[in-house]
Amino acid sequence: MLRFRIILLLFALCLAARTVCAADMARRSPYARRVKRPTTGEVYVRVTVKKQKKETCNPTSMSIILNYFDVFVSPRALQRASGGTDAYKYSRYLKEQVARFGMEMIPFSPKLDKNRLFECVMRAVDCGLPLQWLVDLRRAPSYDVNEYQKAQLAGGVAGHARVMHGYILDRRSRELQGFIFTDPWGLRRRTITADDMAGMTLGFYLVVPKGFDPALVGWIVGAPRRRK
Numbered sequence: 001m002l003r004f005r006i007i008l009l010l011f012a013l014c015l016a017a018r019t020v021c022a023a024d025m026a027r028r029s030p031y032a033r034r035v036k037r038p039t040t041g042e043v044y045v046r047v048t049v050k051k052q053k054k055e056t057c058n059p060t061s062m063s064i065i066l067n068y069f070d071v072f073v074s075p076r077a078l079q080r081a082s083g084g085t086d087a088y089k090y091s092r093y094l095k096e097q098v099a100r101f102g103m104e105m106i107p108f109s110p111k112l113d114k115n116r117l118f119e120c121v122m123r124a125v126d127c128g129l130p131l132q133w134l135v136d137l138r139r140a141p142s143y144d145v146n147e148y149q150k151a152q153l154a155g156g157v158a159g160h161a162r163v164m165h166g167y168i169l170d171r172r173s174r175e176l177q178g179f180i181f182t183d184p185w186g187l188r189r190r191t192i193t194a195d196d197m198a199g200m201t202l203g204f205y206l207v208v209p210k211g212f213d214p215a216l217v218g219w220i221v222g223a224p225r226r227r228k
Contacts, residue, residue, distance in 0.1 A: 023126075025123075025216065025219050026123065026126035026127050028127075028213060028216050029127035029128055029129065029213075029216060030128075031045075031127060031128030031129060032126065032127055032128045033128065034046075034128040035125065035126060035128050039171070040171065041168055041169040041170060041171040041174075041177070042166060042167075042168050042169075042180065043122075043125055043126070043166055043167055043168075043169065044125065044165055044166025044167070044180050044189075045068070045125065045128050045129075045130055045165050045166065046165075047064050047065070047067075047068050047130050047163055047165050047182055048064055048067050048068070049064075049182060049186060049187075049188050050063060050064055050075060050184060050186065051184065051185060051186025052075065052184040052185060052186070053075075053076075055089060055152075055157060056075050056079055056088065056089075056184075057160050057161040057162070057184045057185075058088060058089055058090070058091070058094055058161045059075040059078035059079050059088050059094065059097075060075040060161075060184035061132050061133075061161040061162055061163050061184045062075075062078065062094050062097075062098065062132060062161075062207075063075045063078060064130075064163050064182065064184065065130050065131075065132060065163060065207050066098070066101060066103065066207070068130055069103065069207075069209065071101045071102075071103065073101065075184075078094070078097055081097055091105065091134075091205065098207065099210075102209060102210050103207055103208065103209055103210065104207070104208060104209075104210055104212075105132070105205040105206070105207055106205065106206040106207075106208065106217060106221060107203060107204070107205055107206075107221075108120055108131075108203060108204035108205070108206065108221055108222075109221075109222070112222060114195075114198045116222060117198060117201070118167075118176055118194055118198070119222075120204075120220060120221055120222050121164060121167065121179065121204065122167050122176070123219065123220045124164075124206055124220050125164075125165065125166055125167055127216065127220060129206060129207070129208065129220070130163050130164065130165040130207075131163070131164040131165070131204045131205065131206055131207070132161055132162075132163065132164075132204065132205040132207065133161065133162045133163065133164040133181060133201065133204055134159065134160070134161055134201070134202040134203045134204065134205075135159070135160050135161075135162060135200045135201060135202055136158050136159065136160075136200050136201075136202055137149050137152060137153055137157075137158050137159075137160050137200070138153065138158045139199050139200035140196075140200050141192070141193070141196040141199075141200075144190075144192060144196070146187075148183075148185040148187075159202065161184065162181050162182065162183050162184065163181060163182045163183075163184070164179060164180075164181045164204065165180060165181065165182065166179065166180030166181075166189075167179050167180065168180065168191065176194050177193070177194065178191050178192055178193045178194050178196075178197070179191065179192055179194065179197045206220060206221060
């Protein structure tokens with residue numbers, strides 16, 4: 001019996017040490033002070049709300065994120081920079097535009113298992129870093145379907161870009177319940193369950209200033225960054 005109690009104590013100490021280590025890592029981010037933690041169990045950062053025009057979810061969601069970093073560029077400006085082509089719809093083009101403003105986009109591996117994916121998103125939020133969230137609207141849960149999504153799907157477009165900027169914990173158990181996001185259709189802060197989020201995710205982009213702490217980036221996305 002004593003041995004069992006010792007094992008439980010050691011496990012609790014290891015878990016506490018891991019939690020403290022994670023908190024220390026997050027505090028290294030200069031944006032961690034922007035994180036809100038009300039008693040409701042929500043953990044989030046505030047972002048602006050912008051409404052996309054036609055198929056401009058990619059530049060609109062990126063404009064929301066850039067504005068968070070005090071880089072004030074409109075979705076229209078990002079679209080116009082494509083020279084009248086459809087390049088603005090793609091992440092490759094956005095990476096080039098983001099680089100012009102001293103920022104960079106770092107992808108999350110779409111092959112991460114569900115729990116690892118949750119952990120990476122939560123770490124980003126704890127560091128005060130909103131994410132560009134790429135989704136497949138065909139996999140959206142029924143409560144997330146609205147007239148905007150129906151119109152897009154009717155037009156044969158299933159891919160969509162949103163801004164992920166928070167998560168929700170159970171107030172008592174502290175277990176993960178869901179995530180908080182803002183949609184560039186001009187829809188204010190919304191929530192989605194953790195499993196439904198994973199089910200419709202195509203990928204994530206972490207957006208940070210160039211030269212941002214590489215160890216912290218590696219901790220967030222789950223792997224060390226490669227040398228260029």
